[in-house]
Amino acid sequence: MIRVIVIGAAATAAVAVFALTSGAGGSVSAASAVLVDAEGAPIGRVKVLSKGGKVQLSVDASRLSPGFHGFHVHGVGRCEAPFTSAGGHHNPVAAAHADHAGDLPVLLVARDGTANASFASDRLDVEGLLDADGSSIIVHAAPDNYANIPARYAAAGPDAATLATGDSGGRVACGVLNAGAGGEGSGRGR
């Protein structure tokens, strides 16, 4: 009897997720990614939901080193360690770093190695994330400086590398964005 109730609840939840991702008029769409480390082990999950001209991006990860980590959408949906396969920052309108569509708030990892964040961005849309070559979510080894280099350090302003990357260092985790909100255990890449 208890088993029947549990299955019923799971089915209800599945229907609710389907309704959310498919949307009555196609106005709600979603993408999701499973973050993997350099060994390919899953360490977290990212969800992107479109909502009224913005997306709500949420991330839930573990097994990361404590502190701030650069966090971006990169322009190619391919995660092969060391994850340079994901290309540069998602940048559909040829902006410089900090204004790339894929530039996200830095991820704060707690002392226990976990990170949780959720924020809205009006720079991203799900269709653009799921374009022909796809896109990936990257967690970097170092914090992002958002190309904020004070003139007393660099009179000529930030150099090309800073304007491309924010000097966030190596790529420690990567997740290919796929269509849909992503159920438990779904981790298909490409």
Ligand SMILES: [Cu+2]
């Ligand atoms: Cu990045």
Ligand SMILES: [Zn+2]
């Ligand atoms: Zn950028």
